[in-house]
Amino acid sequence: MIKSFFRNANGIAGSIGVLLIAAVSIFAPSIWGKKAHTINVVNGDKGPSGAHWLGTDRLGHDIFYQLLVSTRLTMEMALGATGIAILVGIPLGAGAALLPERVRMIALRALDTLIAFPGLLIAIVFAAVLDPGKFSAVLGVGIGLSFSFARVASSLTLAIRDREFISAARVVGVGRTRLMVRHVLPNIADSLAIATTVSIAAAIVTMAGLSFLGLGVQLPSVDWGRMLTTGVQSFYLTPFAALGPGIAIALAALVFGFFGEGLARAANPVLWPGSGGDDDSATATADGPPTVDDPYEPVEDGVLDVRDLTVSFPSGRKRRQQVVRGVSLDLAPGETLGIVGESGSGKSLTALAIAQLVAHPGVVEGRITVNGTELQRVPLKEVDRTLGTSLAVVFQDPMSSLNPAVKIRNQLIEGVRRHRGLSRAEAVLAARRRLGEVNLPTPERQLERYPHELSGGQRQRVLIAMGLMNEPNVLIADEPTTALDVTVQAQIMDLLAGINAEHNTAVVLISHNLGLISQNCDRVLVMYAGRVVEEVAADRLTEAEHPYTRALLGAVPDMAHSREQPLVSIPGQMPDARSTPVGCAYHPRCPLAVPRCAEQRPPLQLNAVGHRVACWVANSDEAPAGAATVGTATSGDGA
Amino acid sequence: MSAMTEVSYSDGAAPSEPLRAPRATNPWVAFVRRRIISVVVILLLLATVTFSLVRLIPGDPGVIIGGTASTRAEQMAIDHRLGVDRPFLTQYWTYWSNLLHGDLGRSFVTNDPVTTILKQNAGASLQVAGLALLLVLAVSIPGGIALGALTRDRRHRHVENWFTGIASVVGAMPELLVATLLAYAFALQLKVFPVGGTGGINFLVLPVLAISLRPIAILLRLVRVETLSALATDYVRTARSKRLPARTLYLRHVLPNVVTAALTIGGLLFADLIAGTVIVETIFARRGLGTTLVNAVLSRDYPVIQGMVLVLGVAVVFANAIVDFLLASLDPRQVSR
Numbered sequence: 001m002i003k004s005f006f007r008n009a010n011g012i013a014g015s016i017g018v019l020l021i022a023a024v025s026i027f028a029p030s031i032w033g034k035k036a037h038t039i040n041v042v043n044g045d046k047g048p049s050g051a052h053w054l055g056t057d058r059l060g061h062d063i064f065y066q067l068l069v070s071t072r073l074t075m076e077m078a079l080g081a082t083g084i085a086i087l088v089g090i091p092l093g094a095g096a097a098l099l100p101e102r103v104r105m106i107a108l109r110a111l112d113t114l115i116a117f118p119g120l121l122i123a124i125v126f127a128a129v130l131d132p133g134k135f136s137a138v139l140g141v142g143i144g145l146s147f148s149f150a151r152v153a154s155s156l157t158l159a160i161r162d163r164e165f166i167s168a169a170r171v172v173g174v175g176r177t178r179l180m181v182r183h184v185l186p187n188i189a190d191s192l193a194i195a196t197t198v199s200i201a202a203a204i205v206t207m208a209g210l211s212f213l214g215l216g217v218q219l220p221s222v223d224w225g226r227m228l229t230t231g232v233q234s235f236y237l238t239p240f241a242a243l244g245p246g247i248a249i250a251l252a253a254l255v256f257g258f259f260g261e262g263l264a265r266a267a268n269p270v271l272w273p274g275s276g277g278d279d280d281s282a283t284a285t286a287d288g289p290p291t292v293d294d295p296y297e298p299v300e301d302g303v304l305d306v307r308d309l310t311v312s313f314p315s316g317r318k319r320r321q322q323v324v325r326g327v328s329l330d331l332a333p334g335e336t337l338g339i340v341g342e343s344g345s346g347k348s349l350t351a352l353a354i355a356q357l358v359a360h361p362g363v364v365e366g367r368i369t370v371n372g373t374e375l376q377r378v379p380l381k382e383v384d385r386t387l388g389t390s391l392a393v394v395f396q397d398p399m400s401s402l403n404p405a406v407k408i409r410n411q412l413i414e415g416v417r418r419h420r421g422l423s424r425a426e427a428v429l430a431a432r433r434r435l436g437e438v439n440l441p442t443p444e445r446q447l448e449r450y451p452h453e454l455s456g457g458q459r460q461r462v463l464i465a466m467g468l469m470n471e472p473n474v475l476i477a478d479e480p481t482t483a484l485d486v487t488v489q490a491q492i493m494d495l496l497a498g499i500n501a502e503h504n505t506a507v508v509l510i511s512h513n514l515g516l517i518s519q520n521c522d523r524v525l526v527m528y529a530g531r532v533v534e535e536v537a538a539d540r541l542t543e544a545e546h547p548y549t550r551a552l553l554g555a556v557p558d559m560a561h562s563r564e565q566p567l568v569s570i571p572g573q574m575p576d577a578r579s580t581p582v583g584c585a586y587h588p589r590c591p592l593a594v595p596r597c598a599e600q601r602p603p604l605q606l607n608a609v610g611h612r613v614a615c616w617v618a619n620s621d622e623a624p625a626g627a628a629t630v631g632t633a634t635s636g637d638g639a
Numbered sequence: 640m641s642a643m644t645e646v647s648y649s650d651g652a653a654p655s656e657p658l659r660a661p662r663a664t665n666p667w668v669a670f671v672r673r674r675i676i677s678v679v680v681i682l683l684l685l686a687t688v689t690f691s692l693v694r695l696i697p698g699d700p701g702v703i704i705g706g707t708a709s710t711r712a713e714q715m716a717i718d719h720r721l722g723v724d725r726p727f728l729t730q731y732w733t734y735w736s737n738l739l740h741g742d743l744g745r746s747f748v749t750n751d752p753v754t755t756i757l758k759q760n761a762g763a764s765l766q767v768a769g770l771a772l773l774l775v776l777a778v779s780i781p782g783g784i785a786l787g788a789l790t791r792d793r794r795h796r797h798v799e800n801w802f803t804g805i806a807s808v809v810g811a812m813p814e815l816l817v818a819t820l821l822a823y824a825f826a827l828q829l830k831v832f833p834v835g836g837t838g839g840i841n842f843l844v845l846p847v848l849a850i851s852l853r854p855i856a857i858l859l860r861l862v863r864v865e866t867l868s869a870l871a872t873d874y875v876r877t878a879r880s881k882r883l884p885a886r887t888l889y890l891r892h893v894l895p896n897v898v899t900a901a902l903t904i905g906g907l908l909f910a911d912l913i914a915g916t917v918i919v920e921t922i923f924a925r926r927g928l929g930t931t932l933v934n935a936v937l938s939r940d941y942p943v944i945q946g947m948v949l950v951l952g953v954a955v956v957f958a959n960a961i962v963d964f965l966l967a968s969l970d971p972r973q974v975s976r
C-alpha cells in the first residue's frame with residue numbers, strides 16, 4: 001500500500017505539496033509576518049513588480065507575502081472544519097447504520113439527501129444564526145462536510161455487521177477477530193484517510209467561498225478567501241490581487257485532492273488502471289515466428305477451420321509475448337470438440353480469437369475459416385455477417401454476461417434483426433421459440449424481464465437461446481457451467497447435447513474439466529502453455545499417450561468434486577506465457593522427460609493409433625510402456 | 640482462507656432453478672411509496688430546521704439584530720415579529736399554517752413580502768443554474784463516451800494522459816478562481832463579454848461557464864472511466880459477439896450504464912451548481928437568490944434568510960428525487976432497492 005502510493009505520480013505530487021503547505025503554514029508568519037503587514041497606501045493597487053511579485057492591494061500590502069502568511073489561518077480553519085466533520089460524522093453514520101431496519105432505510109436516504117446539500121449553503125445558515133466569523137465558519141463548513149463522513153461510516157458499519165453475521169454463522173469463535181483485523185480495519189483506515197484528504201480540499205474551497213462572500217473570516221484577520229474579496233474589488237486595476245489568492249486556493253485543493261487520489265489508488269489498484277508498473281519486461285522471452293510443424297489436412301466442408309492461430313500481447317517495449325502459439329483445429333458439421341487445459345493454457349483465448357473478440361493490444365494471427373469464409377480475406381462487413389450468423393459464443397459467467405439494463409427480449413432479438421433483417425414481430429416470435437427450446441417456462445413472460453430477475457441457470461439458458469437465434473453452425477461454449485450449481489450443470493450440458501443433436505450445430509466445449517469434456521464430446525484437444533499437445537477421440541481417451549493427458553486422466557475426480565480444482569494432483573505449475581521453458585513446455589513437470597525434452601520442442605505428430613501427440617517419448621517406440629507407468633488411474637472418465 | 644472461499648462460493652451460487660414467484664405488488668408502486676415517504680420526511684425536517692433558525696440565535700435576537708443602539712421597544716418589536724416571544728409550539732403552528740398559505744413573512748429591511756423577493760430573484764438564478772446543468776450534461780455525457788471509446792483498451796495513451804491531467808486540474812479549480820480567470824481573460828483582456836451585471840445572453844455566458852467547467856471536468860472523467868468499465872464488461876463482450884454495429888453497441892449497451900453512473904453523482908453536481916450560483920452571482924454582481932441570501936445574512940434579515948434557505952433546500956430535495964426516478968427508470972435493479 002505505501003509502496004504503491006509512492007509509485008504513482010499523484011501520490012508523489014500530493015505528498016510534496018502537502019509538506020510544502022505544512023512548512024509554509026508553520027514558518028511563514030514568523031518569517032514574513034512583518035513584510036505582509038506593512039501598509040503603504042501610496043504604493044496601493046499596483047501590478048506585479050520585482051519588489052512585489054503579485055503586486056499590492058489597496059492598502060499597499062504585498063500580496064505574495066500576505067498569501068504566504070495567511071496560509072496558516074486558511075489551513076487551521078480547513079483542518080478545524082475537517083476535524084469537526086469527523087467528530088460529528090462518524091458517530092452519526094455509525095448510529096444511523098445500527099438503527100432497526102425500517103428506520104435505517106429512511107435515515108440512510110435522508111443522509112443521501114443531506115450529502116447533496118451544498119456545504120456552502122449549510123455554512124451560510126451557520127453564519128446567519130451565529131455571528132459571521134471564524135467560529136461559525138469552521139462549525140458550519142465542518143457540519144456541511146460531516147455527512148460524507150457519516151456516509152462512509154454507515155456503509156462500513158453495515159459491512160462489519162454483515163461480516164460479523166457471516167463469521168458468527170460460519171466460523172465460530174476464532175475466525176472473527178482475525179477477520180476484523182485482517183479485512184475490516186484496513187478498509188476503514190483506507191476509506192477514512194481518503195475521505196479526510198478529500199474533505200480538507202473541500203473545506204479549503206468552501207471556506208474560501210464563505211470568506212469571499214463576507215460571511216467567513218472578518219477583518220483584520222485575513223485568509224485566502226478574504227484576500228480574494230479585496231482582490232475582486234480592485235479587479236480592474238490589478239487582476240493579480242484576485243488571481244493570486246484564487247490560484248492559491250485551487251493549488252491547495254489540488255494538492256490535497258492528489259494526495260487523496262494517490263491514497264485511493266494505492267488502496268485499490270484494480271479500480272485505477274494505469275497506476276502501476278506493468279511494463280517490467282525483464283523476464284520476457286519473445287517467441288520466434290510461429291513454426292508450422294503439424295501436417296494438418298483440412299476436413300472437407302468443415303464449419304470451422306483454424307490454422308496456426310497465435311495470439312500475442314505486448315510485453316515491454318517492442319516485444320510481443322505469444323499466449324496462444326500456433327493452434328490448428330477443425331470442426332465438421334454437427335461435431336462436438338472439447339478443448340481441455342488448465343487456466344492459462346490459452347484455451348479461452350483460442351475461443352475469443354476465433355470469435356474475433358481479442359481486445360486491442362492483443363494481436364491475432366493465423367487463418368480462421370468459418371463456414372467457408374476466410375475471415376482475414378474478406379472486408380469487415382463480411383466478417384460481421386459471417387460471425388453474426390454462423391458462430392455463437394456462450395460465455396462462462398451467466399450472471400455478468402447479460403446487460404442488466406436491457407430487457408431479455410431486446411438482447412435476444414438484436415442479432416437476428418441485424419443479420420437476418422427480421423421484423424420486430426418476427427424476431428420476437430423467434431425469440432419465444434428459442435426460449436422454449438432451452439426449456440424456459442413461460443417464454444412470453446421471460447422476454448419482458450430483466451436479467452436480475454432470473455437465476456443463474458435461467459440466464460445461461462437465455463444466453464444459449466441467444467446464441468441459437470441465428471441458427472449458427474458453430475456454438476462455442478467457454479466453461480458454460482463453471483459458475484453454476486452441480487444439478488444445473490448437468491441440465492445445461494444435456495441442453496447443449498440436445499441442440500447438437502437436433503440442429504446439427506457443431507459445438508466447441510471449453511473446460512478445465514476433462515471428465516466433463518470426455519462425456520460430452522466426440523474429440524478432445526488437450527492444450528498446454530498455448531499449444532495443442534494431444535488430440536484424441538473421446539472414446540479412446542484411455543489410450544492417450546501424452547504424459548500431461550495421462551496426468552489429467554489420473555486426476556479426474558469423481559463427479560462430486562468436479563467443480564473445484566480437479567488438477568491439483570499434478571505436481572508443479574503450468575508456466576506462464578513469459579517464462580515458458582525451452583523445449584517441451586511440460587518437461588519441468590514431466591516424470592518421463594529425457595534430455596532432449598529440455599532442448600527441442602516436440603512437434604504434433606500423427607501416431608500409430610491414429611491420433612496426434614506432441615511428445616518425444618510418446619512418439620518414439622517405447623511410448624506405450626512409458627505411458628502405462630504414468631497413468632495412475634486406469635479409468636478416468638468417471639462415467 | 641479456504642474456508643472463506645468455500646463460503647462465498649456457495650453464497651454466490653445461483654438461486655434455485657424454478658421461477659421465482661411473481662411479486663404480489665408492482666415493485667414500482669413500492670418504490671414510489673418509499674421515495675415519497677423519504678421526500679416528505681426530509682421536507683418536514685427542512686421546514687422545521689428553517690423555522691428553528693431564529694430560535695438558535697444565542698442570546699436575545701432582538702438585542703443582536705437591533706444592535707446596542709436600539710431602544711428596548713424596538714428590540715421587543717423585533718422579537719415579536721420573529722415570534723420568539725411566544726411559546727415554541729404556538730409559533731411552530733402559526734409558521735406551518737402561514738407556510739401552507741404561501742406566506743413567508745416580510746423582509747425586515749424593505750418590508751416587502753418574502754415571496755415577492757423570491758419571485759423577483761428566482762428567475763435569474765434558475766437561468767444560470769439551469770443553463771449550466773444543461774451544458775454540463777450535454778458536454779460530459781457524449782464527450783466522456785467518445786473519450787472512452789477513443790482510449791479503450793489502452794489506445795491513444797497520450798490522449799488519455801493529457802485529458803486526465805487537464806481534467807484533474809480543472810476539476811480542482813473552485814468557481815471562485817474559474818470566475819476570476821474568465822473575467823480576466825474574456826472581460827478585461829479580450830473584452831468580449833461584460834464583467835458583470837444582469838441583462839441579456841451576453842451577461843449569462845461567463846457566469847454559466849464559471850460554474851460549469853468544474854462539474855464538466857469531473858463528470859467527463861467519470862463518464863470516461865464508466866465507459867471504459869462498461870466496454871470491459873462481460874455483457875458488452877456478449878453484445879460484441881453478436882457483431883452489432885458500433886452505434887447499437889454504444890447506444891444500447893454502453894449508454895444506459897454510463898448514464899446511471901453519471902446520475903448517481905447528479906444530485907451532488909446540482910448542489911455544486913447551487914453553491915456555485917451563490918458565488919458567481921456575487922463575483923459578477925448579478926441579482927439572484929444567492930446575492931439576496933448573502934445580503935440578508937449580512938443585514939440579519941431573518942425572514943428573507945429563512946425563505947431563501949427553504950427554497951434552495953426544496954430545490955435540492957426535488958432535484959435528488961428526480962435523479963432517483965431517472966435512475967430507477969434507467970436501471971431496473973434500482974427499483975427493488
Ligand code: SF4
Binds near residue numbers: 586590593594618
Ligand atoms: S516431450 Fe518429454 S517432457 Fe514433453 S511430455 Fe514428452 S516426455 Fe514429457
